[in-house]
Amino acid sequence: MALPLPPGLVPSEVAFLCEMEHVTIVPRQRLESIELLSGATPSLRPPRREDIPLWLALLLKKQRRANILPPPWLHVDSLRDLIHHETVTDPTGWSLPPPPPVRADGRGNARRLNSDATTVLSPPFLPSCTSSAPAGALPYHWFEFAEMLLAHASDDVPSASDVRSLLRDLQEVRAAKMRTSIAGLESGVDGVMSLLGVGAMELSESRGFVTGVVEGVRKLGASAEASRREEEEERGGADDDEPSDDDMGI
Amino acid sequence: MSYYDVDAILTDGEKVPCTFELDVPYLGHLDNSTTGLKPGTALSLPLWLAEMLALASTGDSKAPLILNMPPCLSEQVIAALRADPRSVTLREQNVHLYGVGVRMLDLFDERELGNTLRKTFVVRAGEVGLHARKADDGSLGGQGEEFLRGLEEWERSLFRRAHEGVKSAKEWTEKVKKS
Numbered sequence: 001m002a003l004p005l006p007p008g009l010v011p012s013e014v015a016f017l018c019e020m021e022h023v024t025i026v027p028r029q030r031l032e033s034i035e036l037l038s039g040a041t042p043s044l045r046p047p048r049r050e051d052i053p054l055w056l057a058l059l060l061k062k063q064r065r066a067n068i069l070p071p072p073w074l075h076v077d078s079l080r081d082l083i084h085h086e087t088v089t090d091p092t093g094w095s096l097p098p099p100p101p102v103r104a105d106g107r108g109n110a111r112r113l114n115s116d117a118t119t120v121l122s123p124p125f126l127p128s129c130t131s132s133a134p135a136g137a138l139p140y141h142w143f144e145f146a147e148m149l150l151a152h153a154s155d156d157v158p159s160a161s162d163v164r165s166l167l168r169d170l171q172e173v174r175a176a177k178m179r180t181s182i183a184g185l186e187s188g189v190d191g192v193m194s195l196l197g198v199g200a201m202e203l204s205e206s207r208g209f210v211t212g213v214v215e216g217v218r219k220l221g222a223s224a225e226a227s228r229r230e231e232e233e234e235r236g237g238a239d240d241d242e243p244s245d246d247d248m249g250i
Numbered sequence: 251m252s253y254y255d256v257d258a259i260l261t262d263g264e265k266v267p268c269t270f271e272l273d274v275p276y277l278g279h280l281d282n283s284t285t286g287l288k289p290g291t292a293l294s295l296p297l298w299l300a301e302m303l304a305l306a307s308t309g310d311s312k313a314p315l316i317l318n319m320p321p322c323l324s325e326q327v328i329a330a331l332r333a334d335p336r337s338v339t340l341r342e343q344n345v346h347l348y349g350v351g352v353r354m355l356d357l358f359d360e361r362e363l364g365n366t367l368r369k370t371f372v373v374r375a376g377e378v379g380l381h382a383r384k385a386d387d388g389s390l391g392g393q394g395e396e397f398l399r400g401l402e403e404w405e406r407s408l409f410r411r412a413h414e415g416v417k418s419a420k421e422w423t424e425k426v427k428k429s
Binding site for chain 1: 348351352355356359361364367368369371372373375376379380382383404407408411412414415416418419421422423426427429
């Protein structure tokens with residue numbers, strides 16, 4: 001038998017990956033640079049702000065050697081905007097992930113990093129949880145990041161209790177959206193379900209459900225699909241106009 | 251479908267109504283008669299046997315029996331499902347309703363039935379997901395229990411999967427708060 005774990009990442013694995021997100025801290029003590037496999041951390045000189053991995057930030061926070069600056073999207077106003085966007089502006093789609101950061105190119109122009117879309121940027125190259133992250137957009141690890149920050153550094157988050165209840169609302173709204181998104185399967189599994197903007201923990205939470213529904217719909221439509229294929233093949237034998245995969249010239 | 255899938259095996263054992271076309275001696279005990287089966291006898295046979303006999307044909311003669319739609323997929327049930335998928339207690343119709351449905355769709359060319367079953371499954375799956383999420387806080391009250399009792403086997407396993415995901419995420423959230 002295969003590994004008795006479900007497919008995909010379990011929540012603790014998701015949270016482990018989230019701890020690699022960079023976060024901005026205000027150190028209270030000096031700390032020399034540490035050589036890590038993922039690169040050296042910046043040497044900390046209070047009160048200079050630095051970006052370090054979340055796990056290190058939480059460690060320093062627990063030792064009272066640093067304060068964490070929560071990312072702009074974790075503020076009350078930004079969360080309210082997000083909930084408004086999710087419920088009123090776009091009640092069916094997901095709010096988009098944060099846009100790539102804007103950098104000046106030395107000639108006085110500002111343009112989006114990676115605007116030609118040659119490579120897909122992801123953290124830590126994309127500052128999604130540092131203080132320079134854009135407000136009003138949820139990064140991939142939003143849920144677990146917010147949970148961990150609220151659990152360990154709630155005194156650093158402004159109006160933490162409001163943030164907490166807004167996060168609950170947001171989570172419920174998006175979970176309901178995930179449930180209604182399967183209604184598109186009524187006509188059969190024919191397209192793609194866009195999951196752009198869905199967080200890692202949400203994916204891990206609803207993976208079993210969504211794949212279960214898709215599997216069920218596929219089974220129920222299997223015989224209709226088989227007969228459709230046969231029909232198509234018969235038609236394809238009569239006139240060979242339809243371009244096949246070989247004609248695409250890959 | 252896996253060889254070891256218990257649900258598939260149990261689905262195979264579901265009985266479907268058939269009508270014999272041939273005279274079969276020495277099998278009268280199936281119908282509590284002493285003479286053997288006459289043509290036109292209506293019998294309920296398990297799906298695996300009925301399917302085999304219905305598809306078997308010996309050269310020139312026709313198949314030994316004719317398969318009919320099981321009562322759980324009858325016109326009335328399908329009409330009720332078309333009207334409101336949520337109000338039907340599928341479990342009372344048949345514990346393996348979708349499984350039997352898939353097998354019937356393989357045998358009969360019933361596109362309409364397939365569409366109805368799929369719509370039913372998707373609509374009810376949404377409800378199952380809602381209940382799986384709210385099962386722990388009990389905020390839905392008694393009406394949820396009624397619905398969950400009417401779930402068919404496919405839906406039960408879907409409920410289990412959905413609940414598993416929600417539960418493990420919730421457990422992680424609790425653990426973070428404590429540590």
